[in-house]
Amino acid sequence: MVSLTLNPIDIRSVVDGVTAPESGGIDVFVGTTRNHAGGEPMAIAMMERLEAEARRRWTVNRIAIVHRLGKVPVGEASVVIAVSSAHRNEAFEVCRFLIDSLKKEVPIWKREHFTDGTVEWSGVAAEAKHE
Amino acid sequence: MNIRVRLFSVIRDIAGFDEQTAVVPPGADAASVLRELVQAHPALDPWKGSVRMAVNLEYVSSSHPLKEGDEVAIIPPVSGG
Numbered sequence: 001m002v003s004l005t006l007n008p009i010d011i012r013s014v015v016d017g018v019t020a021p022e023s024g025g026i027d028v029f030v031g032t033t034r035n036h037a038g039g040e041p042m043a044i045a046m047m048e049r050l051e052a053e054a055r056r057r058w059t060v061n062r063i064a065i066v067h068r069l070g071k072v073p074v075g076e077a078s079v080v081i082a083v084s085s086a087h088r089n090e091a092f093e094v095c096r097f098l099i100d101s102l103k104k105e106v107p108i109w110k111r112e113h114f115t116d117g118t119v120e121w122s123g124v125a126a127e128a129k130h131e
Numbered sequence: 132m133n134i135r136v137r138l139f140s141v142i143r144d145i146a147g148f149d150e151q152t153a154v155v156p157p158g159a160d161a162a163s164v165l166r167e168l169v170q171a172h173p174a175l176d177p178w179k180g181s182v183r184m185a186v187n188l189e190y191v192s193s194s195h196p197l198k199e200g201d202e203v204a205i206i207p208p209v210s211g212g
Contacts, residue, residue, distance in 0.1 A: 031212050038211065039139050042204060045188040067211060079212050099212060105190070107204070108211025109140040121141040122210045 002047035002065045004040055009066050009077045018062035023084035027091035029099050031079040036069050038108035043067065046106045053101075054094045060085035065098060067108060132157060132199040136164060140207050142182065146172045155197060161186060162193035164203050182207050 001017060011030060018026055051063050061084045072078045081098050085091040110122035136153050143149045146168065155163060161184040169175045184191055185204040197203065 033212070036211055037140065039137070039204065039206075042185060042188045043211075049189075103209070103212040105209065106211055107139060107185075107206050107209055109207070110210040121144070121207070 001063065002044060002051055004038065004043060004067050004069055006068070006070045009068050009080045011077060011080050014064045014066050014080045014082050017064045018082045018084040020061040020084050022086060023061045024086050025088040025091055026082055026084045027088065027095040028083075029079075029081040029095045030077045031099065032075055033072065033078045033110060036067070036072065036078060036108050037111055038067070038069050038106075040069075042107050047102065050098055050101050050105065054083075054097055057097075058085075058090045058094050060090050060094050063094065063098070065102070067102070067106070069108070071113075132159070132197065134164070134197055134200070135202040136168070137202060137204040138168075139204065142175065142178060142205050142207050145174050145178075159197050160193065161191050161195040161197060161203060164197070165193070165205060168205065178207060 015026060015028055047065050051065065054063060064082045067079045068077065081095055083091045083094045112120050112122045132155055134153055134155055135150060137150050138146055138148065153164065165179060165182065165184065169179050183206045184193060185206055186195055186201050
């Protein structure tokens with residue numbers, strides 16, 4: 001299950017969504033940061049591909065990836081990933097694979113709003129300077 | 132052939148549009164779309180080495196051949212999560 005939302009992420013419901021009787025544990029990653037804009041259809045397609053890739057490489061029960069878009073107040077969850085599996089090792093590994101890949105692949109961008117009113121795409125200015 | 136070009140984040144801000152139709156010659160590859168865009172918007176030049184191309188919602192290499200109706204997206208370095 002993957003989804004994008006403009007509303008606060010209900011972590012409990014994401015965890016409930018991966019609960020399965022055959023699971024020995026659930027690993028949850030909660031990312032907290034601010035201000036995202038994304039290319040929605042492509043972000044969903046790529047999140048689904050990451051889920052499929054994780055299922056090819058590991059044996060887990062359920063996977064949920066929920067990313068919030070729009071202005072995210074400091075301290076609230078911007079992304080929640082939950083993975084249930086029979087053994088905790090797989091759940092930890094898949095959770096880590098998903099958050100690391102999401103940060104590299106999925107077309108979502110942080111937008112920093114500064115107190116002086118300026119707005120800047122996070123991380124991208126530094127990347128351009130390397131060229 | 133007609134294609135759709137979609138821009139995101141900083142690239143969209145610099146070029147000043149998020150989506151438009153473009154006409155490319157038969158046999159054009161993904162890289163040619165980026166070349167044309169940089170030619171039309173020279174301020175994008177510093178970005179050409181760090182963006183990735185996606186066709187129909189999937190990342191492709193720059194030599195990926197385009198076909199009629201493709202949606203070509205130019206993806207600057209992502210920063211979600």
